[in-house]
Amino acid sequence: MNDPLENAEECGAIEQAVRRHRDGHVEAAHDHVGQEWPIALVFNGISHAVMMCTPRDLEAFAAGFAVSEGIVERASDIRDIEVTFHREGVATPYAQVELTIAQQAFAALKARRRALAGRTGCGVCGIESIELLDLAPERVPDTGFLARLAPGAIARAANELPLHQALTRMTGGLHAAAWCDASGAIAFAFEDVGRHNALDKLIGRLVRDRLDATNGFVFLSSRASYELVRKAARVGIPMVATISAPSSLAIALAREAGIRLVSFCRESSYVEYDAS
CATH class of the missing domain: 3.40.140.10 (Cytidine Deaminase, domain 2)
Incomplete structure (x- = not known):
């Protein structure tokens, strides 16, 4: 099993040896499967969430997560994003995305931190109480x-x-x-x-x-x-x-x-x- 591309950030799939079963016959072949890696999101040095994610477009992912989860109000609150891939000497490859955000946004994040691991499959996994469930969406402006x-x-x-x-x-x-x-x-x-x-x-x-x-x-x-x-x-x-x-x-x-x-x-x- 190996990566079809040299750099993890350019992948999204790996090649896998398989056996195809069809009409009673078995055939050795190769197939591709989607990559799923743990992605650690770190805000101003503090780990906030570990998401299971395809390891490409991670800067866009981190920025979108920060905005869509209300961690920052706007993209300009994100000062820097740095992605590090870890593949050597680890049991499971993973990536760490470190975001530097505006101090006001970081202070608000610390005030309402909660566990968000596993968010890929369940929108409220790790939430501590019903009171923390955010079901009051912003009203989308009518621009025609x-x-x-x-x-x-x-x-x-x-x-x-x-x-x-x-x-x-x-x-x-x-x-x-x-x-x-x-x-x-x-x-x-x-x-x-x-x-x-x-x-x-x-x-x-x-x-x-x-x-x-x-x-x-x-x-x-x-x-x-x-x-x-x-x-x-x-x-x-x-x-x-x-x-x-x-x-x-x-x-x-x-x-x-x-x-x-x-x-x-x-x-x-x-x-x-x-x-x-």
Whole structure:
């Protein structure tokens, strides 16, 4: 088993020896599987979270996590990001991302620190009490984007998404988060073993490049969980489209935030959830 690319930050998949079983026959072959590494997020020298993540686009991931989790209010509160990969002499490869954030943001973080390990699969794992559960999303401003949305935008995004899923084509096992304009054209997309991580990488790209988050929509190759909607609301994204089903809480939060939520998105159909 080896990395197909020399640098971990350029990977996302590894080659694996396999035995294919088909119609009673067994064939030795090689396949690719998506990488999943522990990623330690450290803010101003204090470890805050360990996420299970595909080890690429980690600067975007860290920036998006910091903003979408409310650790910082804006990208300018992040002074520096440094990524270190650890592969030699360790049982499990991992990466550490050290963020230097504004002192005011760091003071607020220390005041409300909580354990967030395992966040990839469960939006509230490690939370200490119900009172700490943040279910009051920001209201997304109405900039007129939804009125400008082309009738075929969702169909176009659904058609284009596979073109932006190189790792998924290779492994069959990663999620994608794509940024789309009013016509449904995909400007860029990120892939990760975790759907939350893929969205954080996309949000990181938006805030680091100072792109207008109110002037586009997110298309996700996953179900719509409450946390995905919550993250979108924090940066003002007006619409979330998903390939699979939403949860009841995702629908409720989208309604409260003023986000248009559409799911079961295909080239010929989708389901929209009423805002009232």
